[in-house]
Structure formats: structure tokens, C-alpha cells
Amino acid sequence: MINSRLFFKLSFLILFSIPLLLTAEPTVDVGKTVFKNYCASCHAKDMKSKLTGPALGGVEERWADYPRQDLYDWIRNSQKMIQAGHPKAVELWNEWKPTVMTAWPNLTDEEIESVMLYIDAQANKVPETLSVASGGGDVDSTENGFGNWIYWVLLGILGFLALILTRIVGNLNHIATVKEGGFAERKTLVETLTSKSVVSFLIFAAVILGGYLTVTKAVNLGRQQAYAPEQPIKFSHETHAGLHKIDCQYCHDGARRSKHAVIPATNTCMNCHKAIKVGSEYGTAELTKIYASIGYDPSTDKYIEDYESLSQDEVESIYTKWIGDNIKAEKGIDSLDQTGLEMVQEQWTDLVSSLTNEQKKKVQGPIEWERIHNLPDHVYFNHSQHVTVGKVECEACHGKVEEMAVVEQHAPLSMGWCINCHRQTEVQFEGNEYYDSYENYHEQLANGDRDKVTVEDIGGLECQKCHY
Ligand code: HEC
Ligand code: HEC
Ligand code: HEC
Ligand code: HEC
Ligand code: HEC
Ligand code: HEC
Incomplete structure (x- = not known):
């Protein structure tokens, strides 16, 4: 008689070991659970803002100068490390004391790595509406689609084989029992399908599928083709590089000579906007942001002395005067009426919210442009090698930027x-x-x-x- 029990035991052993192997790897999902249970009370979930503890986004880079083990040790018992005088630990303590981070001596390496994956994923999170790594590049569209397709076919074949094997074993057992003179009822297909073994098989298949999807998602998380975030100033490449034909390298002069193309400093904008102070599209609304960032008073055409140390109210009076004067000139009136005052206030509020954020509390200081293109840290890419040595056009990688009012990531990267x-x-x-x-x-x-x-x-x- 064929031992069907042994057959199932063996096949389950094999099936069992697959999800076990998968869960030993660090995953974003495990990281999410650990973070929620142990860390979220003190560290913000967006990884960008401070809570009781620091924002954890980019933490791996901050610890990159030390062995990975140090980061594990920190999370398991930060106070011990501070007492031992570890330079990074002491630096953190000096900034955050007397708040003590709870010790988590029981977290495994895998759990900590999982949290790191989750931190990374959250920090680089892209709004839901984006087509993450879909379409676009010739290679990429096939890469992902193909993987999924193969997976489903394999799953189907496996399920079918399992079904046939179950039937065969059942039939053989039936024959054997009958031959031995016993009485055996042959199982119907429905009975077979709802039997414990088949149901368990389906559950394991679901676990494996879940694992697979999590891994592919984690790989794709960093990719963000077509990413086009809103910028603090409505700067348009269409106007500058398209209509006014300003050379890309006038602003991105790093592309020719260094690794980074570099986003131009506000000084570069001033080369032209000392003269062009009121725009044809937004009037004073957008260009005033440039002045308030760098400390230029467009009413007097002078840079403001000691600008960094001015209070928000002093800054406000300088730029609301400028905005108000322009509205008066435009309307041909001597003093602002109610709607005029409201317009000034509206522009000022928008200016403040564009130039400040969680970290940067005052309007003074550099404009914080949203970064669009971002390769993972393990990749080396050099602009000058491509632009100067390889003579590759910007357009080959960035698309027709001179036609974009808002820059979007053209290539999958x-x-x-x-x-x-x-x-x-x-x-x-x-x-x-x-x-x-x-x-x-x-x-x-x-x-x-x-x-x-x-x-x-x-x-x-x-x-x-x-x-x-
Ligand atoms: C009780 C609040 C609290 C909890 C819970 C907590 N932390 Fe912290 N964490 C802090 C504080 C505060 C600091 C700053 C250093 C200090 O004061 O000791 C910190 C610092 C850190 C740092 C160093 C950050 C840097 O910029 O280098 C890491 C990494 C970190 N925590 C990870 C974790 C992880 C992972 C968990 C969950 C397993 C966790 N923390 C749970 C409060 C907490
Ligand atoms: C021409 C440049 C280039 C070369 C050559 C290259 N890689 Fe990559 N690799 C990349 C880029 C870019 C990424 C980031 C992809 C992303 O974020 O989706 C990457 C990502 C990876 C990853 C992370 C998984 C992923 O898809 O994000 C691994 C692993 C990897 N490469 C291994 C290799 C190995 C092994 C070789 C040699 C056979 C190699 N790479 C050669 C550019 C390159
Ligand atoms: C007048 C200055 C100026 C000129 C000329 C200019 N840019 Fe830009 N560029 C900027 C500024 C400012 C930003 C950041 C704001 C934004 O993304 O719109 C930027 C952003 C970009 C980005 C996205 C950077 C990121 O965050 O990943 C790319 C790509 C880019 N420019 C390419 C070009 C190309 C190609 C040209 C020529 C066709 C060009 N630029 C001409 C000022 C300029
Ligand atoms: C080489 C000259 C030049 C440089 C450099 C330059 N611009 Fe401009 N900018 C222009 C011209 C020309 C216009 C179109 C003015 C118009 O007709 O409204 C313009 C228009 C604008 C407008 C639209 C204003 C409106 O209300 O219509 C904004 C915003 C702007 N620039 C921001 C910037 C920023 C930010 C920088 C620096 C990163 C910059 N510009 C650098 C020449 C320049
Ligand atoms: C071979 C492809 C390629 C070419 C050609 C190229 N870029 Fe890029 N560019 C990239 C990649 C990839 C990134 C992302 C780099 C990163 O994340 O480290 C990038 C990033 C940028 C950024 C963001 C800031 C930075 O340096 O990371 C700007 C601005 C930019 N490119 C402008 C330009 C301009 C202007 C040209 C033409 C003079 C150009 N690029 C040519 C591939 C290219
Ligand atoms: C549009 C075509 C194009 C794309 C896309 C492109 N490259 Fe290149 N790459 C070139 C050319 C052309 C050269 C030859 C220039 C040279 O000899 O350095 C080159 C050279 C290089 C080199 C030097 C190779 C050597 O043997 O010295 C590196 C490294 C490199 N690319 C990295 C990257 C990475 C990373 C990416 C993706 C993020 C990328 N490239 C995307 C065209 C491209």
C-alpha cells in the first residue's frame, strides 16, 4: 500500500520550509510591525519630522562611518553606548538629553534590518498617485510584467499538479484497499478540494505569494518615474530654457565638470531677477519668494544688511510693502482698500508656507527645492563623465525639460x-x-x-x- 500520509508529510515539509526561508530575510512588513510596536511612540512615522526622538530618515547614512554592529548596539541599549563614550552616541545624547531612548535588548539583527528597510521605505515614500516603475523605459515595462506573468503560470501549474497527484494517490489507495478485501469509499473531487491537505496547501501558497509581492514592492519603492513634486517656487523650465532659451548649463553648471549637475543657488536667479522684478504670469507672488529667501529689498534695490537676524515681523514689513506698492501701482490708487490688503496678506501667507517647513522655521535661508531624481546610495553616477566625456545630451536621460512647466522624472533610473x-x-x-x-x-x-x-x-x- 502506498503511504499517502508520508507523501503529504513530505510535501508539506518542503512547502513549509519555503515561507520559513522567506521570513528569515528582513522585510519591510516585519519592520513596520516592529516600528509600530516599539519605536512609533517616540519616532515619527513619516521619518521626516522630529517627535520625542529624532527623525529616522537617512539614519543609515549618518551611521555609515561606523560598523553596522554599532547601530544594532545603539538600538539594543543606547545608554550603555553613551556611557562607553562612542562618539556618535555621545553626539546624539548631547543634542537630545535628558530624553532617554528605551533599550530593546531582545530585538534580533533581522528585526533591526527590517526596521531599517521600513525607515528607508517611509522616508522615500512617493505619493500614491504616481505610476511607480510602470510603463516608460523599454526595458523596465517588460521586467516587471514578465516576472508577475511567469509567477502566475507557475502557480497554476503547481496547483494543477498537486490536484492530479492527490487524485492518483487517492485512487491507488482505493484500489489497494479493495484488493486487500477491505471496503473503501472513493473521495469525490469536492471532498478532495476541501480536504485539510488541500486547504493547507492553498494557505501556504498565499503566504509565499505574499512574500514575493512584498519583496518586489520593496525593490520598486525607491523608483519613481514621472515623479513631479510641487516646488516652493513656481519655477518653469518651459519659460526659462524653452521660451527664453537659457542654456541648461548656465544654471546646472556642475553637469559639465562634476558628479552632480547641481541645482543653482539663489544668487544665479538674481543675475536676471534683480532686473525682472514683476512677472507677467504671477506678478510679485513668486518672484518675491526669491528676494525673501536671499534678503534683497526690491523696493530699494539693495541687499538687506544682517538679514539672517531679522525677526519674522521685520521681514514681513519689508516684503508686504513691496507687494502692496505694486498692487497700488497696478490699480492706480494711493492706499490699499480691503481687497488690496487681503491680496497682500494672501501672497505673504503663501510666501511663508513655501519658504518654511518642519526643519526650516524662518523664510531667510536657501530655497529648499524638492529633489526629483534620486539614485539609491549604492549606485555611482557621474554627470561630467556622461556630459563632457560621453557627450550625451541632457535630453537623452531627462527628456524635453525645456517643455516642462514642472519638471518630472523622465527615465525609470x-x-x-x-x-x-x-x-x-x-x-x-x-x-x-x-x-x-x-x-x-x-x-x-x-x-x-x-x-x-x-x-x-x-x-x-x-x-x-x-x-x-
Ligand atoms: C522612549 C522614546 C524612544 C523610543 C521608544 C525609541 N527611541 Fe530611538 N531615540 C529616542 C531619542 C530621544 C533619541 C535621541 C538620542 C537620545 O536621546 O538618546 C533616539 C535616537 C535613535 C536613533 C539614532 C538616530 C540618529 O539620528 O542617529 C536611532 C537609530 C533610533 N533612535 C532607533 C530607534 C528604534 C529602531 C526604535 C524602536 C525599536 C526606537 N528608536 C525607539 C527615543 C526613542
Ligand atoms: C551601468 C550601471 C550599472 C552596472 C554596470 C551594474 N548596475 Fe546594478 N544597479 C544600477 C542601478 C542604477 C541600480 C538601482 C536600480 C533601482 O533603484 O531600481 C542598480 C541596482 C542593483 C541592485 C539592487 C537591486 C535593485 O534592482 O535595485 C543589485 C543587487 C545590483 N544592482 C547588482 C549588480 C551586479 C551584480 C552588477 C554586475 C553584473 C551590476 N549591478 C552592474 C546600475 C548598474
Ligand atoms: C534658470 C535656471 C535653469 C535653467 C536654464 C535650467 N534649469 Fe533645470 N532646474 C533649475 C531649478 C531652479 C531646478 C529645481 C526646481 C525644479 O525642479 O523645477 C531645476 C531642476 C532640474 C531638474 C530636476 C532636478 C532634480 O531634483 O532631480 C532637471 C533634470 C533639470 N533641471 C534639467 C535641466 C535641463 C535639461 C535644462 C536645459 C534644457 C535645464 N534644467 C535648465 C534651474 C534651471
Ligand atoms: C538668464 C536670466 C534668468 C535667470 C538666471 C533666471 N530667470 Fe526667472 N525669468 C527670466 C525671464 C526672462 C522670465 C520671464 C519674465 C516674464 O515675462 O514674466 C523669468 C520668469 C520667472 C518666473 C515667473 C514670474 C512670473 O510671475 O511670471 C519665476 C517664478 C522665475 N523666473 C524664477 C526664477 C528662479 C527661481 C531662478 C533661479 C533658479 C530664475 N528665475 C533664474 C529670466 C531668468
Ligand atoms: C546619462 C544620463 C544623464 C545625462 C546625460 C544627464 N543626466 Fe542629469 N541626472 C541623471 C541621473 C541618473 C540623475 C540622478 C543622480 C543621483 O541621484 O545621484 C540626474 C540628476 C540630475 C539633476 C539633479 C541634481 C543632481 O545632480 O543629482 C539635475 C539638475 C540634472 N540631472 C541635470 C542635468 C543636465 C542639465 C544635464 C545636461 C547638461 C544632465 N542632467 C544630463 C542622468 C543624466
Ligand atoms: C543615454 C545613454 C546612457 C545612459 C542612460 C546611462 N549611461 Fe552611463 N555612459 C554612457 C556613455 C556614452 C558612456 C561613455 C562615457 C565614458 O567613456 O565615460 C557612459 C559611461 C558610464 C560609466 C563609466 C564607464 C567606464 O567604463 O568608464 C559609468 C560608471 C556609467 N556610465 C554609469 C551609468 C549609470 C549608473 C547609469 C544609470 C543611472 C548610466 N550610466 C546611464 C551612456 C549612458
Whole structure:
């Protein structure tokens, strides 16, 4: 007689071990639970604002100079580390004392890593409405769709096989029992389907599916194609780079010579907006934000001395005067009427909320532009290498920015996207001294053994070129 019990026991053992293996890995979901239970009472869930304890967003970078173990130790018992004189711990204590962080000696490494994943996910959270990593890049759209598709087919086949095996074993058992002279009832399909074994199988399948989806979601979280956040000032590339044809590198001069393209400092804006003080679209509403940030008084055309130390009221009187004077001039009146006063107040309130946030409490100081493009920390990307050496146009990676009133992320910024271009793009050897060292390629090109050299040929697919 075939031992059907043993058969099921074995198959469950195998099925069991899969979810177990999955849960040993740190996951965002585990992190969320741990965070909610142990950390949320003192650390804000958005990871960006301070509560009883500091905002945890970016905490891994802040601890990057120390071994990972130090971060574990901190979370398990911060006071012990402070007493031992660990420099980072002491620094934190000096800022936050006398508030003591609770010790969590029982948290495992996996649980802490899970919390780190959750912190990262929350800190980089993208509004729900975004199409996260969908469509767009040629490589990316297939990457995700294909994975899911395969998964469902495999699941279907597995389920079907399980069903057939159950039927076969059942039938064989039936025959065996009958042969031995016993009496056995043959199970119907419905009985088989609702039997304990099949129901348990379905539950495990659901667990595995859940694990899979969590992992893919975690991988995609950082990606944000088409991300187009609202900016503190309604700065339009369409107006500047499109209509007025200002060169990209006039403002992003880092692109040519350094790793970062760099968002221009407010001083760069002043080159033109010392003269253009009232805009045709928003009047004083947007341009005054530039002045209030840097401390320029457009009424007197002078920079304000010791601007940083002025109180909010003093700042308000300078810029509401400017806004009010313009409304008076526009309407041809000597003093502001009720609607005029309301307009001034409305512009001032909007200015304050644009130039301040949780961390930056006063309007003075740099404009905090929302960052749009953001590669994960483990990726190395260098603008000058692409723009100056590779002679790649901004548009190839950023799309038609000069047509965007609000910048949006054009490319997926996925690994497939980088690799794909390195496979396809020809290196421009002619007249580029940077490539002089590749003599053999030059020879091969000259004598016709090779018709092109791609980025791949010069090592553009090697992991360590892009990963720290
Ligand atoms: C009782 C309040 C409290 C709880 C609960 C708490 N923390 Fe803290 N945490 C703090 C305070 C306060 C600090 C600042 C340092 C200090 O005063 O000791 C801090 C600092 C930290 C830091 C260092 C931050 C940095 O910028 O380097 C990390 C990491 C951290 N906490 C993680 C956690 C985790 C993970 C949990 C949950 C397992 C947790 N904390 C639970 C209050 C708390
Ligand atoms: C007059 C100055 C100016 C010019 C000219 C300009 N930019 Fe910008 N750019 C900015 C400012 C300010 C921001 C930040 C605000 C924003 O995102 O709109 C920015 C943001 C960007 C960003 C998004 C940065 C991020 O956060 O990831 C990209 C990409 C970009 N510019 C590309 C270009 C390209 C390409 C051109 C030329 C077609 C160009 N810019 C011309 C000032 C300028
Ligand atoms: C090279 C010159 C130049 C630079 C540099 C420049 N701008 Fe402009 N800006 C213009 C011109 C020209 C206009 C169109 C004025 C108009 O017709 O309203 C404009 C319009 C604007 C407007 C719309 C005003 C309105 O009400 O219509 C805003 C906002 C603005 N700029 C912000 C900025 C910011 C922020 C910076 C710095 C990052 C900057 N500009 C840098 C030339 C420049
Ligand atoms: C080969 C692709 C590529 C080209 C070409 C390129 N960029 Fe970028 N750009 C990126 C990537 C990738 C990021 C994100 C970098 C990061 O997160 O570290 C980025 C980020 C930026 C940013 C945000 C600030 C920063 O430096 O991280 C600006 C502004 C920008 N690019 C402007 C430009 C301009 C202007 C040009 C043309 C002169 C240009 N880029 C050419 C891929 C490119
Ligand atoms: C539009 C095409 C394009 C895209 C997209 C692109 N690259 Fe490149 N990349 C090039 C070209 C062309 C070169 C050759 C320039 C050179 O020799 O340094 C290059 C060179 C490089 C190099 C130097 C390779 C070497 O062997 O020296 C690195 C590193 C690199 N890219 C990283 C990236 C990363 C990371 C991304 C994605 C975030 C990316 N690139 C996206 C076109 C691209
Ligand atoms: C041309 C640049 C480039 C090269 C070469 C490259 N990577 Fe990546 N890699 C990236 C970028 C960009 C990301 C970030 C993708 C994202 O955030 O979605 C990434 C992400 C990853 C990740 C994290 C998982 C993920 O999808 O986010 C792993 C693991 C990885 N790369 C491994 C490798 C290995 C192994 C190699 C060598 C075979 C390699 N990479 C070569 C650019 C590159």
C-alpha cells in the first residue's frame, strides 16, 4: 500500500520550509510591525519630522562611518553606548538629553534590518498617485510584467499538479484497499478540494505569494518615474530654457565638470531677477519668494544688511510693502482698500508656507527645492563623465525639460535602463583625447576589424563601475 500520509508529510515539509526561508530575510512588513510596536511612540512615522526622538530618515547614512554592529548596539541599549563614550552616541545624547531612548535588548539583527528597510521605505515614500516603475523605459515595462506573468503560470501549474497527484494517490489507495478485501469509499473531487491537505496547501501558497509581492514592492519603492513634486517656487523650465532659451548649463553648471549637475543657488536667479522684478504670469507672488529667501529689498534695490537676524515681523514689513506698492501701482490708487490688503496678506501667507517647513522655521535661508531624481546610495553616477566625456545630451536621460512647466522624472533610473544604453550607445572616439589610451580599438577601427565601440566594450557593464 502506498503511504499517502508520508507523501503529504513530505510535501508539506518542503512547502513549509519555503515561507520559513522567506521570513528569515528582513522585510519591510516585519519592520513596520516592529516600528509600530516599539519605536512609533517616540519616532515619527513619516521619518521626516522630529517627535520625542529624532527623525529616522537617512539614519543609515549618518551611521555609515561606523560598523553596522554599532547601530544594532545603539538600538539594543543606547545608554550603555553613551556611557562607553562612542562618539556618535555621545553626539546624539548631547543634542537630545535628558530624553532617554528605551533599550530593546531582545530585538534580533533581522528585526533591526527590517526596521531599517521600513525607515528607508517611509522616508522615500512617493505619493500614491504616481505610476511607480510602470510603463516608460523599454526595458523596465517588460521586467516587471514578465516576472508577475511567469509567477502566475507557475502557480497554476503547481496547483494543477498537486490536484492530479492527490487524485492518483487517492485512487491507488482505493484500489489497494479493495484488493486487500477491505471496503473503501472513493473521495469525490469536492471532498478532495476541501480536504485539510488541500486547504493547507492553498494557505501556504498565499503566504509565499505574499512574500514575493512584498519583496518586489520593496525593490520598486525607491523608483519613481514621472515623479513631479510641487516646488516652493513656481519655477518653469518651459519659460526659462524653452521660451527664453537659457542654456541648461548656465544654471546646472556642475553637469559639465562634476558628479552632480547641481541645482543653482539663489544668487544665479538674481543675475536676471534683480532686473525682472514683476512677472507677467504671477506678478510679485513668486518672484518675491526669491528676494525673501536671499534678503534683497526690491523696493530699494539693495541687499538687506544682517538679514539672517531679522525677526519674522521685520521681514514681513519689508516684503508686504513691496507687494502692496505694486498692487497700488497696478490699480492706480494711493492706499490699499480691503481687497488690496487681503491680496497682500494672501501672497505673504503663501510666501511663508513655501519658504518654511518642519526643519526650516524662518523664510531667510536657501530655497529648499524638492529633489526629483534620486539614485539609491549604492549606485555611482557621474554627470561630467556622461556630459563632457560621453557627450550625451541632457535630453537623452531627462527628456524635453525645456517643455516642462514642472519638471518630472523622465527615465525609470533602473539598472536595466543604464545597462541598455551602455549596450547600445557608441562611444564617440573621434577627437576625444579621453579615449587615446584605447589604442587597440583605434587600430581595429582604422583597419576595419571593428565598426564601432560601445560603452559595454570599454567596461560599462562591469558591476564595480556603477556600484560602490
Ligand atoms: C522612549 C522614546 C524612544 C523610543 C521608544 C525609541 N527611541 Fe530611538 N531615540 C529616542 C531619542 C530621544 C533619541 C535621541 C538620542 C537620545 O536621546 O538618546 C533616539 C535616537 C535613535 C536613533 C539614532 C538616530 C540618529 O539620528 O542617529 C536611532 C537609530 C533610533 N533612535 C532607533 C530607534 C528604534 C529602531 C526604535 C524602536 C525599536 C526606537 N528608536 C525607539 C527615543 C526613542
Ligand atoms: C534658470 C535656471 C535653469 C535653467 C536654464 C535650467 N534649469 Fe533645470 N532646474 C533649475 C531649478 C531652479 C531646478 C529645481 C526646481 C525644479 O525642479 O523645477 C531645476 C531642476 C532640474 C531638474 C530636476 C532636478 C532634480 O531634483 O532631480 C532637471 C533634470 C533639470 N533641471 C534639467 C535641466 C535641463 C535639461 C535644462 C536645459 C534644457 C535645464 N534644467 C535648465 C534651474 C534651471
Ligand atoms: C538668464 C536670466 C534668468 C535667470 C538666471 C533666471 N530667470 Fe526667472 N525669468 C527670466 C525671464 C526672462 C522670465 C520671464 C519674465 C516674464 O515675462 O514674466 C523669468 C520668469 C520667472 C518666473 C515667473 C514670474 C512670473 O510671475 O511670471 C519665476 C517664478 C522665475 N523666473 C524664477 C526664477 C528662479 C527661481 C531662478 C533661479 C533658479 C530664475 N528665475 C533664474 C529670466 C531668468
Ligand atoms: C546619462 C544620463 C544623464 C545625462 C546625460 C544627464 N543626466 Fe542629469 N541626472 C541623471 C541621473 C541618473 C540623475 C540622478 C543622480 C543621483 O541621484 O545621484 C540626474 C540628476 C540630475 C539633476 C539633479 C541634481 C543632481 O545632480 O543629482 C539635475 C539638475 C540634472 N540631472 C541635470 C542635468 C543636465 C542639465 C544635464 C545636461 C547638461 C544632465 N542632467 C544630463 C542622468 C543624466
Ligand atoms: C543615454 C545613454 C546612457 C545612459 C542612460 C546611462 N549611461 Fe552611463 N555612459 C554612457 C556613455 C556614452 C558612456 C561613455 C562615457 C565614458 O567613456 O565615460 C557612459 C559611461 C558610464 C560609466 C563609466 C564607464 C567606464 O567604463 O568608464 C559609468 C560608471 C556609467 N556610465 C554609469 C551609468 C549609470 C549608473 C547609469 C544609470 C543611472 C548610466 N550610466 C546611464 C551612456 C549612458
Ligand atoms: C551601468 C550601471 C550599472 C552596472 C554596470 C551594474 N548596475 Fe546594478 N544597479 C544600477 C542601478 C542604477 C541600480 C538601482 C536600480 C533601482 O533603484 O531600481 C542598480 C541596482 C542593483 C541592485 C539592487 C537591486 C535593485 O534592482 O535595485 C543589485 C543587487 C545590483 N544592482 C547588482 C549588480 C551586479 C551584480 C552588477 C554586475 C553584473 C551590476 N549591478 C552592474 C546600475 C548598474
